[in-house]
Amino acid sequence: xxxxxxxxxGKRMLDLAIAIPAIILxxxxxxxxxxxxxxxxxxxxxxxxxxGGFRGEPFTLWKFRTMLAACDPQGKLLSDExxxxxxxxxxxxxxxxxxxxxxxxxxxxxxxxxxxxxxARYLPRYTALQARRHEVRPGIxxxxxxxxxxxxxxxxxxxxxxxxxxxxxxxxxxxxxLRTVWRVLRQADVSATGHATMPEFMASDQHIGRQ
Numbered sequence: 001x002x003x004x005x006x007x008x009x010g011k012r013m014l015d016l017a018i019a020i021p022a023i024i025l026x027x028x029x030x031x032x033x034x035x036x037x038x039x040x041x042x043x044x045x046x047x048x049x050x051x052g053g054f055r056g057e058p059f060t061l062w063k064f065r066t067m068l069a070a071c072d073p074q075g076k077l078l079s080d081e082x083x084x085x086x087x088x089x090x091x092x093x094x095x096x097x098x099x100x101x102x103x104x105x106x107x108x109x110x111x112x113x114x115x116x117x118x119x120a121r122y123l124p125r126y127t128a129l130q131a132r133r134h135e136v137r138p139g140i141x142x143x144x145x146x147x148x149x150x151x152x153x154x155x156x157x158x159x160x161x162x163x164x165x166x167x168x169x170x171x172x173x174x175x176x177x178l179r180t181v182w183r184v185l186r187q188a189d190v191s192a193t194g195h196a197t198m199p200e201f202m203a204s205d206q207h208i209g210r211q
Contacts, residue, residue, distance in 0.1 A: 006170045011137075014173065015112050019105040026099060033096050037065055040087045044069075046100060051117035054137045058120040059109045062100040066091050095184045101140050113173040114139030115161040118201065125203035133161040136168060143172075146179040150198045 023030075034045045046062055053059040066088025070078045077083070084092075091097040104110045110117060117138035126133075144152070144160035152160075164172075 003169045007168060010170060011111060011113075011168075011173070012108070014170070015105050018112055018177075019102045023102050023106070026102075029096070030099055033064055033091065033099070036087060037091075041065055041068060041085060047097075050120040051138070052120050052123045052134060053109055053117060054134060056123055056131065056134045058123075059104075059117075061109070061117055062103055064091060064097040064100055066097050098140055105140065108137075111137040111139045113141060113176050114168075115142050115164060116145060122201050125201060127203075129162065130158050132165055133158065135165050141176060141180040143176060146176050146183060149183070154201050 037045045044065055047065040047067075049061050049063070050058050051061040066085065067080065067083040068085060070083050072078060088097070101110065105112060114137050115133040123131075142161065143164040144157045147160050148156065
């Protein structure tokens, strides 16, 4: 009974109860971070990206910018590793680049806890089982983020996402939030081995749920 109430109403109440005070308390950090990016990387302080949201509906995700828009002589965008700045790397290690997503929480685009919203272009690549991650609202952090974040494979990420969809509840969300704080303090699993972030997800017969 309580779990049903939490999924329908309580989760949104928890999101607002945490996100609103967090934005107020962290406003000096938000302003200082924006100023540092403006000085080091230019006027485009925020990075906007289309992500897959609840029920597969795309939305605009906001993050602090961590990369330069640098291209090679042919006009092709350089790799993430080449564009990631020293400041950007520091922001990612401390997860400060994620703070603007609190506005996404206020808007109802995402929740504090849920499967991380992936690139909108990935939507057609999912199997039916993988697409179940969109049965719940995506989150700033999630079960996969507290079990390896970018240091685990795509298969493992989807398995953790599926597990969360089946087991979501108040105490699990509290556990994930606390574990997220601990991992941020430890600066753990920020990137995949050999990558600045995470390699692109490409659908293949190896991914879970393929019939």
